[in-house]
Amino acid sequence: ILLAETRPLVLNRYPGRFLRQARMDMDGTAWWGEFQGIGKEVFQNVPDVTRICRGRNWLRLQVQVDGLFFCAFFLRTFVAPETHRVYFDEDIYQATGLGIKKDGIGGVCVYKDKNVCHDYSRFVQHPLSYPLLLAISYNLFGVSEKSAFALVRLLASFTVIVMFLIAFTITKNQKVGLYAALILALTPVHIIFSNSAITNPVFMFLSSVAFLFL
16 A cells, blocks of 8 residues: 655655656656555554454444444445546546556556557656556446546545544544544545545545554
8 A cells, every 4th residue: 555645755765766766757667666665665564453352342343333434435425426626636647547557657648549648748747656546446447537436435435444443553442443433434524525536535545554554
């Protein structure tokens, strides 16, 4: 799992690698190496959450957490209007994801003939983590805006579970974890933005997972 904004981290910790990475990104072909490198860093300290939950009526707790997840997913799917919130950025991310899916190039197509792209932009102006997730979603559900919306809704709903795990891991208290998850599930701003193709809910999910694994 990647953070949606990774460049400052790479620049601060690995300045030499960042410069080499930036030169490779001019060709739009370095996204897979970046995905693997940061994925290893994130997963090097995975906590054993199940060990914390042993002997605490695990089945009942699982039902409660699953209920919060489905409640969050219902609100984000059927209550919030499905629409674009940040039009220009959403188009760029989706176009970049399409380039990764079709040609393995993390860039926006600038010259296209029918279904074949002949040239991609040489400058990658956004991190490629979210477009990579979009490319995976396109492979699973087809190339459409519906796939992008579905990806954001799903990850935003899973953030509710991650929020429970964070609060529960810190406090060792089931009620605190459930209340924290409930607050996020019912937060109006999070509900509204989760039914779009913007990066904010995705970034919140990935950041929460990274924080949980610290």
